[in-house]
Every structure is written in structure tokens, then in C-alpha cells.
Amino acid sequence: MADFLLELRSEEIPARMQAKARNDLSRLFAECTSEAGLSTGAIDVFSTPRRLVLIARDVADTSEANREELKGPRSSAPPQALEGFLRKTGLSEEQLEERDGVYFAVVERAGRPSIEILANTIKRIVADFPWPKSMRWGSGSMRWVRPLHGIVALLGEEIVPVEIEGISSGATTVGHRFHHPGPITFGGAADYAEKLRACHVIVDHEEREACIRDGAAVAAKKAGLSLLVDEGLVVENAGLTEWPVPMLGRFDAEFLDVPREVIVLTMRTNQKYFACTNDEGLLAPAFVCVANVAANDGGGAIVEGNRRVLAARLSDARFFWEQDLKVPLEAQAKKLDGIVFHEKLGTVADRVERVAKLARWLAEGGAVQADADQAERAARLAKADLVTGMVGEFPELQGVIGGYLAAAQGEPPAIADAVRDHYGAPSSPTSIAVALADKLDTICAFFSVDLKPTGSKDPFALRRAAIASIEIIVGNGLRLSLTHALRGALANRAGQTGEMAPTHKLDATADELLEFFADRLKVQQREAGVRHDLIDAVFALGGEDDLVRLLARVEALQEFVETNDGADLLTAYKRTANILKKEQWGPEDASCGDLAPEEEVLEKAVVGVAATAAASVEAERFVDAMTALAGLRAPIDAFFDKVTVNDPDLPTRARRLNLLMRFRDAVNRVADFSRIEG
Amino acid sequence: MSLSFQDLILTLHRYWGAQGCVILQPYDMEMGAGTFHPATVLRALGPESWKAAYVQPCRRPTDGRYGENPNRLGAYYQYQVVLKPNPDDLQALYLGSLTEIGIDPLKHDIRFVEDDWESPTLGAWGLGWEVWCDGMEVTQFTYFQQVGGFECRPVTGELTYGLERLAMYIQGVDNVFDLRFNDAGVTYGDVFLENERQMSAYSFEVADTEALFDLFRKAASECERCLEAKLPIPAYEQAIKASHVFNTLQARGVISVAERQAYIGRVRDLAKAACAAWLERAA
Numbered sequence: 014m015a016d017f018l019l020e021l022r023s024e025e026i027p028a029r030m031q032a033k034a035r036n037d038l039s040r041l042f043a044e045c046t047s048e049a050g051l052s053t054g055a056i057d058v059f060s061t062p063r064r065l066v067l068i069a070r071d072v073a074d075t076s077e078a079n080r081e082e083l084k085g086p087r088s089s090a091p092p093q094a095l096e097g098f099l100r101k102t103g104l105s106e107e108q109l110e111e112r113d114g115v116y117f118a119v120v121e122r123a124g125r126p127s128i129e130i131l132a133n134t135i136k137r138i139v140a141d142f143p144w145p146k147s148m149r150w151g152s153g154s155m156r157w158v159r160p161l162h163g164i165v166a167l168l169g170e171e172i173v174p175v176e177i178e179g180i181s182s183g184a185t186t187v188g189h190r191f192h193h194p195g196p197i198t199f200g201g202a203a204d205y206a207e208k209l210r211a212c213h214v215i216v217d218h219e220e221r222e223a224c225i226r227d228g229a230a231v232a233a234k235k236a237g238l239s240l241l242v243d244e245g246l247v248v249e250n251a252g253l254t255e256w257p258v259p260m261l262g263r264f265d266a267e268f269l270d271v272p273r274e275v276i277v278l279t280m281r282t283n284q285k286y287f288a289c290t291n292d293e294g295l296l297a298p299a300f301v302c303v304a305n306v307a308a309n310d311g312g313g314a315i316v317e318g319n320r321r322v323l324a325a326r327l328s329d330a331r332f333f334w335e336q337d338l339k340v341p342l343e344a345q346a347k348k349l350d351g352i353v354f355h356e357k358l359g360t361v362a363d364r365v366e367r368v369a370k371l372a373r374w375l376a377e378g379g380a381v382q383a384d385a386d387q388a389e390r391a392a393r394l395a396k397a398d399l400v401t402g403m404v405g406e407f408p409e410l411q412g413v414i415g416g417y418l419a420a421a422q423g424e425p426p427a428i429a430d431a432v433r434d435h436y437g438a439p440s441s442p443t444s445i446a447v448a449l450a451d452k453l454d455t456i457c458a459f460f461s462v463d464l465k466p467t468g469s470k471d472p473f474a475l476r477r478a479a480i481a482s483i484e485i486i487v488g489n490g491l492r493l494s495l496t497h498a499l500r501g502a503l504a505n506r507a508g509q510t511g512e513m514a515p516t517h518k519l520d521a522t523a524d525e526l527l528e529f530f531a532d533r534l535k536v537q538q539r540e541a542g543v544r545h546d547l548i549d550a551v552f553a554l555g556g557e558d559d560l561v562r563l564l565a566r567v568e569a570l571q572e573f574v575e576t577n578d579g580a581d582l583l584t585a586y587k588r589t590a591n592i593l594k595k596e597q598w599g600p601e602d603a604s605c606g607d608l609a610p611e612e613e614v615l616e617k618a619v620v621g622v623a624a625t626a627a628a629s630v631e632a633e634r635f636v637d638a639m640t641a642l643a644g645l646r647a648p649i650d651a652f653f654d655k656v657t658v659n660d661p662d663l664p665t666r667a668r669r670l671n672l673l674m675r676f677r678d679a680v681n682r683v684a685d686f687s688r689i690e691g
Numbered sequence: 692m693s694l695s696f697q698d699l700i701l702t703l704h705r706y707w708g709a710q711g712c713v714i715l716q717p718y719d720m721e722m723g724a725g726t727f728h729p730a731t732v733l734r735a736l737g738p739e740s741w742k743a744a745y746v747q748p749c750r751r752p753t754d755g756r757y758g759e760n761p762n763r764l765g766a767y768y769q770y771q772v773v774l775k776p777n778p779d780d781l782q783a784l785y786l787g788s789l790t791e792i793g794i795d796p797l798k799h800d801i802r803f804v805e806d807d808w809e810s811p812t813l814g815a816w817g818l819g820w821e822v823w824c825d826g827m828e829v830t831q832f833t834y835f836q837q838v839g840g841f842e843c844r845p846v847t848g849e850l851t852y853g854l855e856r857l858a859m860y861i862q863g864v865d866n867v868f869d870l871r872f873n874d875a876g877v878t879y880g881d882v883f884l885e886n887e888r889q890m891s892a893y894s895f896e897v898a899d900t901e902a903l904f905d906l907f908r909k910a911a912s913e914c915e916r917c918l919e920a921k922l923p924i925p926a927y928e929q930a931i932k933a934s935h936v937f938n939t940l941q942a943r944g945v946i947s948v949a950e951r952q953a954y955i956g957r958v959r960d961l962a963k964a965a966c967a968a969w970l971e972r973a974a
Contacts, residue, residue, distance in 0.1 A: 024782055025820060027805035062803070146807070148818040150834050152776045152845040159818065160834070162779075190786075191796040253802055284826050302826060304800040315800045318825025321865065325762050332760075 015169030017053070017069040017131060018202035021139070022186055024063065024159035028252025030145060031060040031218065034158075037143055038067050045134040050076040051127055059216045061255045063190070066216055068202045072131070072168060075124030085109065085116035128168055132175040135166055139177050153178050163187075170201045188212025189255050191306055213307070214255040221251040228259035229287050229301045236261050238289040238297045243281065250285055254305040261289075262316040266298040268327040271334050272417045278407055279326050286323070333402035342418055342432075346397035355473075357462040361396055363509065364454065368392045371505050372450035376442075378501075380493035381449065383442035384427075391431035392447045394419055398432075412436045438484040449485050450502075452478040456529075457502035460522055465529075479533040486560050495558040499526045527558060534560065538567075546690045547571050553685035562633060569635035570684050574691075578643040585649040586686045589673045592658065596670060603671050604664030611655045615648040616672055623679040630683060638683050649676060693861045695871045696879060699792055699854065700746055703770050706791045707744035710784060712772065715745035720928060721935040724749050724810075725771035725851055729927055732813060732962070733969045734773065735838045735847040741775040746854070750935060752942035755891035758884045761866035765890050766883070770852040777834060777848025785832065785850055789824070793861055800825050808833045812934055812958045814840040814966075817849070829857050839966025855879070894942040903943075907936045907954075914961045923968035930961035 019042075026034065035058040046053055046069075054071030083102060086094035088111055095116065099106065102118040110117045139157070147156040155161070155178045166173035166182040175182045185198045186209075193212035199205050206216050215221050226247050233240040250257060268276065273296045280286040286300040302319045304312065350362035358364070369392040376385035398404045398415030407414075416433025420426070431444040439448050455478050459465065466475050486493065500523045507519065531552055535545040547567045557563050573579040592598075608616065622641045629638035658673065660666045680686050694702060708714050718728045725747035726732065734741045747769050755765025774781060782803075786796060794801070803820035808831060810816070819833035831851040835843045855867050858879075864870055868880030914929035937954050940946050946954060 025803035025805075029805070146818060148834055148836055148846075149844075150777055150846050150848075151779060160779075191801070253804065286826075302800075305802055306797060306800055308800070309795075309797045314798050315825050318799065318827065318860065322825065322827040324865070329762070 014054075014071045014073060015171075016202040017067075017072045017173070018165060018167045018199065018205055019067045019135065020163070020165035020186055020205075021065045021161060022063055022163040022165070023065075023157055023161045026060070026062055026065070026158050026252075028062070028249045030158065031062075031252045032248070034065055034142075034144070035060050035218075038065055038138065041138045041141060042067055042069065042134060045137050046072075046130065049125070049130045049133070050079065051130045052077070060218050060252070061214060061216060061221075062253060063255065064186075064214075064216065066205075068205070072127050075126055076130055078124045079122050081120045081122070083118045083120060085118055088114050088116060128171065128173050131166065131168060131173045135164065135173065135175045135182070136177060165199065165205075167199060167201050189214050189306075192256065215257075218251050221254060221257050222247050225250050225254075225257050225259055225303055228257070229303070232259050232261040232301050233287075233289045233299070236289070236299060238291055238299055240301065241277065241288040241290060243287060246281060246285060246287060250303040253285070254303060256305055256307060258304045258307055258312065259287075259301050260304060260312045260316050261299055261301050262320045262323075263299045264320060264323050264327060268324075268331060269296060269298060271327065271331050272410075272414065274410055274413050275330050275334065275403065275407060276327065278410065279330055280323065283326055284319070284323060286319070330403070330406070333406055337398075337401040337403050337414070337418060338421055340401075341422055342394045342397040342415065342424075345400050346393060348400045349396055352399065355459075355464075357464070358458050359509075361399065364458070365393060365396050367454050367458070367505055367509055368395070368447070368450045371454055371502055372446045374501055374505070375450055375493075375498070376446050378493075378497075380498060381442060381446040381491060383446040387425070387427055387443045388431070388446035388450075390424075391428040391435070391443050392450060394424070394428065395432050395435050395447055395451070438481050438488060440489055445485055445489055445491070449482060449491075449498075452482045452485070453498060453502040454506065456482070457499060457522075457526065458506050460526055460529075461503060461506055465525075475529075476533060479530055480537050483530065483534055483537050483560060487564060490561050492559060492561055495530060495560060496523055496527055497558075499523050499530075538564070543567060544571060544690075546688055547574070547684070550684040550686065550688040553688050554681075565633065566630075566635045566684070569639050572636070573639035573642065574689060576643075578646045579639070580691075581650065582642060582646045582680070583686060583689060583691065585646070585653065586677065586680050588653065589649075589677050590687055593670065593674055593677060598670050598674060600671055600674060601667045602664075603668035604662070605668070606662075606665060609656050611648070611651045612669065612672065615645075615652045615676065618645055618648040619672070619675050619679050623675070623682065626679065626683050635683075642680060642683055645676065645680070692874070693863070694792055694858070695862075695873045696854070696858045697873050699858050699861065700768075700770065702792050703788060703852070704744065706788050707772050710742070710774075712742040712744040712774070715743050717745060717747050720931050721750045722747065722931050723751055723934065723938055725769035726810060726813070726815070726849065727931055727934070728771065729924065731771060731773050731847075731849065732815070732838055733923070733927060733966070735775060735835050735843055735849075736841055736966055736970050738844065739775075740845075741773065741847070744770070744772045747771055750938070752890075752894035752939045755887065755894050755942070757891040758868065758880075758887035761868070764855065764867060764883075765887060765894060768854040770850075770854050772850040772852075773847050775847040776845030781848045781850075782832075785822070785830070789829075792857070794824060803832065806831065811955050812962065813838065814959050814963045817843075819849075824860060827856065827860060829853060829860065839963045841966060841970060894939055898939055898943055900940060900943050900945045903936050903940050907933050907940070910936060911957060911961060914965065918964050918968055921968060921972065923965050923972055926968060927962065927965035930958060930965050933961060934958045 039056050039058045042056060052073045053069040057068045059066040085098040098116065102120060104118050144158045147158055149156055150160040161180060163186055164180055164182040165184060165186050166175060167184055172184055173182060185196045187194055188197055188209060189212055197208055197212055199208060209216050230240045276296060277288045280288055280300050286302050289297045289299045291297045300323060304315050308315055349365060350360045352361040354361045354364050369389045372388040372392040373385045375381045376383040376388040398411060398418060401414055403414045404411050412433050412435060416429050419429035419432045427443040430441055431447045434444045435447040435451055439445055456475050459473050459475055500519060503519050503522055535548050538548060539545060547570050551557055551563055551566050574583055622645050625641040626638045629641060658669045704714050715730055728747050730743045748766060749769050750766050752765055754763050756763045802823045804823050806821040808817050808819060815838040817833040817835040821828040822830040822832055829852065833849045835847040835849060837843060858870050859867060862870060868878060868884050870879035872879050872882055910929045910933040914926045917926035917929060937958060
């Protein structure tokens with residue numbers, strides 16, 4: 014057994030592709046060796062911008078020997094069939110076995126030397142590697158993510174010989190591009206990482222990540238600041254460096270007039286710098302960049318160069334910001350009629366008009382406890398930042414920029430916050446009105462022109478919008494009839510187009526939408542551990558479209574069915590339901606004769622519980638309703654224990670079936686237990 | 692003292708000339724990028740080897756800022772190197788050129804950051820990087836995969852240096868107009884500030900859009916006539932002309948978002964047809 018080392022050295026691999034490349038390398042290697050029957054120990058994979066590395070421990074000397082029996086033609090078959098079979102197996106007729114008039118060939122395969130299998134494995138890895146985008150170079154025809162330059166392949170101390178388009182494997186690579194461009198030769202997997210480290214290459218990506226994470230934090234701390242943690246940036250910088258050196262630089266504090274998000278984003282996306290904050294958590298005029306070199310002047314020139322690049326970028330950003338500040342959002346909003354939202358749904362201005370009306374309607378109707386004028390105004394300004402220079406440069410800052418501009422232009426905080434937060438699931442009243450109106454309009458507008466999500470396709474992210482709506486409603490405890498709100502949004506959209514949609518069409522769409530929401534609700538609640546069958550059990554009652562009440566009921570139900578009383582009652586309910594179903598029982602005239610004691614007890618309990626449960630549900634005291642249900646457990650158990658339903662006396666039998674039916678109905682008033690699993 | 696703007700160009704000429712490149716003069720037509728030069732687009736097609744280096748003035752009317760922005764210009768210079776097939780050590784050759792112009796790679800942070808290049812108007816794309824020096828993009832480095840919709844075999848390696856940026860970096864200057872153009876006291880601003888002012892005014896305010904639309908149509912039909920006559924070079928020149936006219940119309944703000952794609956598509960069809968004709972003639 015020996016350890017195997019593979020290094021595929023290329024020009025710089027995009028940082029974002031490296032994690033997947035490591036997984037693919039490991040997977041392809043494992044597939045190839047296991048297909049060939051070659052056993053290996055643990056497999057480790059590493060990457061740098063210029064290297065993909067795999068180390069497999071304890072590779073067996075040979076693959077496992079195997080024996081295979083192949084069925085051939087019948088001995089009575091024409092000679093051509095036999096000849097074909099001999100050619101295929103490479104055997105002669107004497108080597109075949111004949112059993113029951115059929116030829117069999119036994120092919121013994123000795124184990125192949127691992128070095129041969131590994132050579133083939135390397136070829137297959139290079140040929141089959143699933144890069145998201147690959148290229149050709151020079152005059153060759155092979156493909157790799159960027160030009161491939163070298164292959165180190167060592168099994169123990171021995172080179173695994175392979176040649177791919179003029180690149181021969183060997184024991185030699187090169188070090189850091191600038192610190193150590195000369196050759197480095199390895200004795201095997203054991204000295205690989207350490208020899209490279211001596212040549213300014215840290216092969217282990219996780220070690221580089223740690224070095225950046227810690228180094229950047231230390232650099233900030235030395236300056237009396239805290240680093241804004243950004244793990245994505247750590248990984249990206251580790252994918253851009255073989256020898257990461259985090260360094261802190263400063264920028265002119267006058268740029269801090271520009272919104273914080275803009276500065277952080279400019280630094281992050283354009284420059285891959287970390288941001289820092291001061292004691293009070295405010296953005297500090299400093300950045301941490303990660304160089305790929307231990308500079309011979311200590312890094313002064315690098316920090317100065319980066320400072321100047323950042324200053325140019327920030328002055329560009331400030332230019333846009335100052336321009337945007339000069340134009341009132343109201344004036345910007347007028348330009349939205351030049352942006353098509355969707356060919357079937359008009360312009361963004363049309364949409365703003367609908368959202369504004371809907372936000373007002375939600376506030377006026379009391380569904381959202383917001384000031385209707387503020388809600389409408391916030392909605393009218395909410396999309397205006399889409400035409401600002403700043404959002405043009407940084408589309409991901411939509412809303413954020415609008416919020417800053419609204420505040421700077423003297424809008425009340427409630428409006429500025431609503432502009433800023435309406436893309437998410439906010440919690441203050443005006444913001445809620447705008448956010449909910451925005452999402453309901455999106456969903457209803459697309460449904461009304463028949464552009465609904467299907468299967469895995471949801472091009473307009475309507476599912477996400479529905480989930481966000483649910484979060485807004487449930488998270489803020491909004492008491493509203495979802496049907497009413499959806500009908501309002503549909504009517505609002507229909508009103509705008511002027512093509513008065515017939516009421517029955519609105520109804521049909523509203524029903525469809527309610528079902529769509531119910532599905533999203535189940536998905537969204539699954540993560541919170543709420544059982545979908547219980548949601549069904551409450552939904553099935555019909556008429557429950559107040560999500561807050563619905564979930565409170567589901568929650569009480571879930572608690573109940575998980576108690577002994579609940580589980581037991583569910584069993585009794587299912588038994589009852591089965592009996593009634595088998596009998597296809599409807600209420601029938603029955604005997605009023607002598608009741609068995611258990612019958613009497615159950616009768617009383619059902620009457621009592623039915624009343625208490627109904628009253629509790631009415632008062633939204635769902636836990637009480639469940640407690641009431643629990644009172645049925647002992648009577649129904651005793652009933653089934655002692656009383657024979659199938660009494661030979663038919664009127665008595667009918668009376669007992671009627672009683673079971675009333676029991677079932679009493680339970681169903683709280684939730685449709687037939688929908689509950691278990 | 693660091694290199695002046697003109698010495699930067701001369702140093703690159705000497706360096707790439709020594710690598711066997713023909714040192715060409717700028718193409719005498721308005722274009723948006725050095726890539727449009729026939730020495731890149733047409734020569735990237737077909738099997739013949741080719742090495743060239745040249746400065747190309749680039750016109751981007753929409754980037755004009757009346758000379759008021761220290762970093763943005765409506766006209767600037769690119770230094771373009773094309774090597775076909777790309778040599779195995781193209782990265783090392785490129786880094787050698789940085790050392791030559793005074794950038795010590797052990798003092799500065801040179802990095803290759805993913806940046807795939809695509810030119811919708813040329814039907815061209817390639818993979819490569821933007822090269823960063825201390826966080827600033829100084830060069831676009833691309834391995835051409837397709838030009839004019841045709842596979843590049845062999846592959847051309849293309850290096851595009853942003854000359855003003857590079858010079859600003861080397862000279863430590865924050866405003867492009869403060870660049871030393873030569874070592875005799877002439878600045879970049881002395882040479883070009885007035886051009887920026889006047890050309891911005893022209894592109895944004897004065898250019899006769901009716902005449903430009905007309906010019907676009909005429910260039911397009913002239914291109915087609917040349918194609919019929921099996922003259923790919925003049926056909927391609929007309930495609931370049933149409934492309935520049937389109938850029939000016941955009942700066943004037945008279946092309947709507949919806950129309951934009953149609954114009955780009957029209958230029959691409961012309962460029963592709965010229966490339967096809969070029970390959971046909973060569974074959």
C-alpha cells in the first residue's frame with residue numbers, strides 16, 4: 014500500500030468554482046478506482062487558484078482479482094455463433110465449459126497493478142471533468158477551465174506515468190508565481206504540503222481561509238476597530254490567493270456621507286475588501302484587503318494602491334448619491350412609466366398605482382393597522398429608486414437607497430422605513446401595508462393573466478412572494494380574511510385594466526389562489542415543525558382563511574394529538590369513522606329504549622363537549638376546545654369496551670350508530686380528524 | 692522617474708516587438724474597443740499564426756463627462772496584443788511586460804480575477820481574467836473561443852491594457868488629466884481636455900440624430916454591397932462604422948431599451964457576415 018498524490022496545475026481557476034471542483038475531483042477519483050476494483054483509504058482534496066490536489070491514502074498495490082462466467086450460445090447453434098463468442102472472450106473452444114447444451118466461458122481476471130489504474134483514472138478525470146465553463150487554448154483541442162500546465166502524479170515515491178496532450182506527469186511543480194516560480198520536486202504525498210509551504214504556497218484552502226479570517230480580524234483590532242464578518246468574502250479571497258496577506262488601509266472619512274450599504278457593497282463586490290466598524294458599531298473609514306504576496310516593502314505600496322482604487326470607486330458612488338439626492342423621489346417615480354414590468358401587466362408605474370390603491374384599501378379596511386394616507390404615499394414612492402443612478406450601479410440596493418433618499422428628502426420615518434423595507438417581511442404598520450400590497454398585487458396580477466408557477470418553474474418568484482405574504486400576516490398577527498384580501502387585489506387589478514372581469518372569474522381565481530396559499534403555508538410551516546396533515550385537518554373544515562386563527566388552532570391541535578388523550582381519542586375517532594363508513598350511516602330513527610350505562614355517559618359527554626368545544630372555538634380559546642375534546646376519551650373508550658354497537662335489536666343498533674355519529678361530528682367541529690395521520 | 696504616457700507606449704512596443712509581434716499603427720476608424728481592429732477580429736479567424744501589438748484609440752460617447760470626471764473619458768487608449776496561437780507561457784510574457792514598465796511583482800499585488808469576456812456586437816466570447824494590480828484592473832486577458840460566431844482554432848490570446856489607468860497607477864496620479872504625457876512638461880489634459888469637453892457636448896447635445904440614423908442605414912447597406920462583392924475587409928469596416936454610429940445614438944438617448952437589442956443584433960449580423968466572408972476567402 015502507498016499514498017497517491019495528484020496535482021493538476023493550471024492558470025488561475027475562478028474562485029467561485031473551486032469548492033465544486035474539489036468535490037468533483039474527489040467523486041470522479043472514487044468512481045474510477047471503485048469501478049476498477051482498486052481499494053483506497055481516505056481521500057483528501059485541496060485547491061488553490063492554480064492547483065487542484067488529491068491525496069488518497071493507502072492505495073492497494075493491485076485491484077482485486079475477479080472471476081466472471083459468461084453464458085455463450087447453445088452447442089447446437091450455428092458455428093458462426095460459437096466463433097463470435099470465442100472472439101469476444103478471447104478463449105479457444107477447449108477452454109469453454111458445456112452444461113446442458115450451452116457453452117459457458119469462465120474469464121479470470123488477475124488484479125491489475127494500481128499504477129496502471131491510476132494512470133487511466135487521471136486521464137478520465139481530465140477528460141470528464143464537469144467544469145461549469147471550459148475552454149480550449151493554443152493549437153490543442155483538450156478542454157479545461159483555463160490552460161492546464163502540469164500534472165504531478167506520485168504513488169509512493171513512484172511517478173504514475175501519463176501523458177495528456179503533450180503534458181507528461183512527473184514529480185515536479187512550481188511554487189508561488191512570484192516568490193518561487195522555479196521547480197519543486199516531491200518525494201511523495203508526505204512532503205507535498207510542507208515543500209510547497211516553503212515556496213509560499215498554502216495548499217490547504219481551509220488553512221488559507223483561517224489565515225484570512227483571523228488575519229483580517231487582527232488587522233482590524235490593531236487599528237482599534239472590529240471586522241464586519243463576511244464568510245463568503247473569506248472563501249472568495251482564499252480562492253484568489255496562494256499566500257494570503259490581509260492588510261488594513263484607510264479611506265477618506267468624508268466618503269462616509271454615502272450610505273453605509275453602498276460603501277460596504279462597493280468594497281465587497283468590486284474590490285473584495287472587508288469593512289470595519291468602530292466601537293459604536295458605525296462604519297469606520299477603513300478596509301482590509303487580502304494580497305497574494307508578502308511584499309518586499311512590507312505592503313505599503315499595496316495598501317496605498319488599493320486605497321486609491323477605492324477612493325476612485327467611492328467618489329463615483331458619491332457622485333451618483335449626490336445626483337440622486339437632488340431629484341425628489343416623486344419626480345423619479347414619474348419615470349417608472351418608461352419601464353415595462355411585464356408585457357401583459359403594463360409598466361412599473363401601472364404596478365405602483367395598483368399597489369398604492371391596494372395599500373390604502375388594506376389600511377382603510379382595518380386589515381392592517383396603518384395610516385391609509387401614509388401607506389398610499391409610501392407605496393407611491395417605494396419603487397422610485399429603481400431609476401436612480403445608485404440603484405443602476407447596485408441593483409441589489411433597491412429599497413435601501415429609496416429609504417435613504419426618502420429620509421433625506423424629509424419624508425416621515427414611517428414612510429422612509431416602508432420604502433426601505435417593503436421588499437422583505439417588515440413589522441411596522443406602514444411598511445406592512447406596502448409590503449403586503451406589493452406581494453399580493455404581484456401574485457394576483459400574474460394569476461389573473463394565467464402566468465402561474467408550474468412544477469419546478471416559477472419565473473416570477475410567486476411562491477416566494479406567497480411565503481413572504483404569509484410571514485407578514487402570521488409574523489405580525491394580522492387578522493384578515495385571506496379570501497377577502499385576495500379578492501380585493503384581484504378586483505384592484507381588474508379595475509385598472511378596465512376589462513371588468515366577471516365576478517365568477519374573480520371567484521374562481523380567488524379559490525385557486527387560496528389553494529396556492531394553503532400549499533405555501535404547509536411548506537413554510539414545515540420548517541417550524543408544524544404538521545401538514547393538521548393544517549389540512551383545519552383547512553378541511555372550510556371557511557377558515559384567517560391564517561393567524563388557523564395556525565393557533567393547528568398549534569393547539571398538534572399539542573393535543575401528541576398527548577395520550579389525543580392519540581387515544583384519534584384511535585377511537587378512526588374506529589368510529591370506519592364503522593360509520595362501512596355502514597354508510599346516516600341518521601335513522603332509533604329506539605329510545607334502555608341505554609347501557611356507558612352509552613348514557615357518552616351521550617351526555619357528547620352533548621356537553623359539543624357545546625363547550627363550539628363555544629371555545631368561537632372565542633378562539635383553542636386549547637380549551639382541545640381540553641373539552643379530551644373529556645370524550647374515557648367515555649368513548651368505555652363505550653367501545655362494554656357496549657356492542659352491532660346489537661341484534663336493530664333499533665338499538667341504530668341508536669348506537671347515531672350516537673357514534675354525533676361523537677364524530679362533535680370532534681369534527683374542532684378539526685377534521687379524518688385528515689390526521691397516525 | 693516613472694514612465695510618461697508616451698514612454699509607456701514605447702516601452703510596450705519594444706517589449707512586444709521583441710516577442711515577434713508586428714507593431715501596427717491604430718486603425719483609422721472610430722471604434723469602441725481595440726478588439727474591433729481587423730488585426731484582432733479578422734486575424735483571430737482561420738488557421739494562420741499571427742502576432743501583433745498596437746495602440747487603438749477607443750471612443751465611448753456615453754462615457755464622456757465633459758472632462759469633469761477624473762476617471763472617465765469619452766475617448767481613451769487601449770494597448771492591444773494578440774498572439775495566435777497563444778504561446779504556452781502567455782501569462783509569464785504578460786507579467787514580463789509589467790516588470791518592463793516598472794511594476795515589481797514582489798512589491799505589488801498582481802492577481803488574475805475571473806472575468807469572462809463577451810462582445811455581443813461581434814458575436815465573440817472568450818474566457819480569461821481581469822488582471823488586478825493592487826486592486827485595480829489594469830488589463831483584460833482573454834483566450835478567444837469564438838469570433839463572429841465561428842470557433843477560434845487555434846486560439847488567440849488577447850491582452851488589452853487600459854493605458855490611462857496603467858499610467859495613472861505608475862505615475863501615482865489621481866486625475867487622468869494630470870498625467871505626464873511626455874517628460875517635457877506636457878500633460879494628458881494639455882492634449883485632450885478640450886477634446887473631452889467638445890466631444891461630450893457633441894455626443895450628448897449636438898449630434899444630428901436624423902443624420903446618424905441615416906448613416907447607420909447607409910453603413911449597413913454598404914456593408915451588404917461589399918459582402919455581395921466578396922470584399923470582407925471593406926464590409927467589416929462598414930460594420931465598425933455602423934457600430935460607432937449606434938454608440939453615438941445611444942449617447943444621445945434616442946434609442947429605447949426595446950430597440951437597443953435590435954440594433955446590436957443588426958451590427959452583429961453584419962460583423963458575422965464579414966467574418967464568414969473573410970473565412971471563405973481565406974479557404
